[in-house]
Amino acid sequence: MIDQPVLLPPNQPRHFYRGGANIGRFRGSPPPDEYRPEDWVASATSRFGGDAGLTVLPGGRTLRAAIAADPDGWLGPAHVRTWGESPGLLVKLLDTGQRLPVHVHPSRAFARDHLGSVFGKTEAWLVMDVPDGDEGKVHIGFREDVGRDRLREWVRDQDGAAMLAGMNPVTVRPGDAVLVPAGTPHAVGAGVFLIEVQEPTDFSVMLEWAGFSDGADADLRLGWDTVLDCVDGRASSAEDIARLIRRPGEAGETRPGVRRVWAEGADPFFRAELAGDGAELDAAFAVLIVLRGAGELRGAGKAMPLRAGQTAVVPYGAGRATLHGDIDVLRCLPPAP
Incomplete structure (x- = not known):
């Protein structure tokens, strides 16, 4: 049985968007190029449609394989009875060298019905640094109800400006903790360095891709008529957003x-x-x-x-x-x- 913690090296698969310099400074290990914006820490999750992202332990075995060989030792019997051989979470260091496109993640119910997974992708951020150490920008949820027809039009036209204009801009500073429920459209501004903790999937519906990528798998291979069902188009008020955010010092011991x-x-x-x-x-x-x-x-x-x-x-x-x-x-x- 495994009985000791394991220190991990960086694990930064190449991505479509720029970033990674802040991860390099934090870790003391510069990334090989400017398209390494995410460090997948202790990951038994792979990228959608591929194998990239899996953590390799000292000795050359993946964490996923090590857990499969000794699930009770790694995860504990109670965890295994409930969640099987999945660790039940994925942790990333994420550094935005450019603004992330507007995207959304499916809920557990949608993932179960359409993607064969018990996990969706609710996520949360702990902000580590922002541009010039001052403040960063993120966008979370729509400011007013957005119907399916309007959303489909934005996606068809790749009107990222309209998407952002329809969302809630939120200022974040180091130490802020932000919860992003599955189904909530969101985007992260350039220069924000954060820790992301999430459910253990790589399910991202890319509502916006023009100027970022070729849009391959933007709809998770489900078709837009199906995948738009995972988007929460309801308005999020300022009070709704505030309930998702904890500022430094707001949580006691x-x-x-x-x-x-x-x-x-x-x-x-x-x-x-x-x-x-x-x-x-x-x-x-x-x-x-x-x-x-x-x-x-x-x-x-x-x-x-x-x-x-x-x-x-x-x-x-x-x-x-x-x-x-x-x-x-x-x-x-x-x-x-």
Whole structure:
């Protein structure tokens, strides 16, 4: 049984949009080119229609294969009974060298009915940095109801300007935590560096692709008459958007040294906590991103040194552990079984 955490190198598959420089600075390992905007951390999920994105562990085996060989050791028996051999989440570092196109992700119900998956793609962001350290821009949901005919027209004409104009612009700053429910149209502005935690799929409906890509698989190979059913065209008010966002300091400690990150609506899909010195961590499959400082993770009679920019995967079999040092760690967890 696997019983120790594993430090992970960068895992940045080539993508259609530019970015990755901030990931390189954070990780201390520059990307090979400017089209590496995402680092898929501890990923047992592959890109839609391919194999890219899978994490390769020391020794050459993929994390997916390692979990399949010992699911209880990696994920824990209760998790396996509920979610099978999937870790139940995907974690990314994401750095937008250019604005992301307007897109949307399907819900679990849509994914079950049309994509053969128990997981959709609700996601959430923890903002790490923004242009010039000041503020960044994202767009979330429509400002007024958008009917299917108008949406289909925007997609047909590839009218990205109209899509953005119809959405809610939101200012984000470092430390902001944003929940993006499945079905919600969204886009991320250029220069925003964030951690994204999501359900473990690569299902993206690209409402906008002109100027970004050739539009291949923009409709997830389902056809637009079907795939537009996954888009929530209802208006989102300022109050609706505010409920999706937590600003730094708004969440108190859940236990000594630990604070929750996103609004409670994230919990059925994934969990995350900010952990610091003295935090006691239960046995669980977890993905760690060291945000700041240095310290160590102590458990099972051993200590793993940690420093800012590192990422690690912790198997259930590693048991309980504690954090020590002047350190801040984002601990990402699957939904509770």
